[in-house]
Amino acid sequence: MSRGVAAVQTPGRRRRSEGKKAAILDAAEALFLAEGYERTSVDAIAARAQVSKRTVYDHFGEKAAIFLRVVERVNDALVSAVRAAIDEELVPGRDLRDALTAFGRRVVTQTFPSADYMTFRRLTSQQWSAPRLAEAVRDQPERMLEERFAVLAADGEIRAADPVVAARHFTALTIGLALDALDDRRAAEAEEPEEPEVLTIVTDGVDAFLRAYR
Incomplete structure (x- = not known):
């Protein structure tokens, strides 16, 4: 040839x-x-x-490499979704309360219910013998949010000596509590919380965060 x-x-x-x-x-x-x-x-x-x-x-x-690539593929989709939410909601010039609320609600109502997120949770909760993603890969969404909070601090939008801690506080008060509510309902085999209930968790969390960081 x-x-x-x-x-x-x-x-x-x-x-x-x-x-x-x-x-x-x-x-x-x-x-x-x-x-x-x-x-x-x-x-x-x-x-x-x-x-x-x-x-x-x-x-x-080998099988371990295949499993990791499967998890990485799903993780890549989640990272892209979070990156889009950060870039499109936490934008310069937007009212900070509105921006944080929109970001938290978007993650809770679009990312958590997505097939990619459910697949990621099921794969990464498998038995101890299954390979684990490297921490740097697994924590990409958190790192991206921390970077954006550093920008918010530098611009004077929030008062934060440590933007990494501020980002973690924000996540715990909003997305973390909303996820806990969803997980509690699933564990009890009850119906998932109504969307207004989950959105209220996010709104209340944003208000608590801003009281501490503005």
Whole structure:
């Protein structure tokens, strides 16, 4: 085969390769959720993805690496959602109470109920033997919010000697309490809180935060 022909075919091979990678990750995610990390095998992943076991190993390696890539893929989607919420809600010039409230409500009403978030929670709560994301990767949303709070402090929007602590206080008073309410209802197998109830948690938390930091 001439180099010219090979060059023409390369994009097609690349698309097929990416398609196989996506199929493998989709299959692995479904199996890890349904069967758990321990009971899922590379053979089962290959069979569900309709590829050879060799193809799975060529693209991702051992099962632990596949699991981490599945979790990273979901985490990447969550990071993008939080980044968009920060960039679109915590904008310069906007009333701070409105901005913080809109950000907290967006995370609570859009990110928490999302399929990506539920998948992430289920994957990362698996048994101790499942591999764990590196802390730097797992904590990206918190780091992004801390960076934005540092800007708010530098601009005089909040009084915070340590913006990292301020961001954590904000999260605990708003998003953290809202998540606790949702988790308590799920643990009790009760209906999830009505949206107005969760939004009130966020609004009250923002007011408490601003009383301490303005």
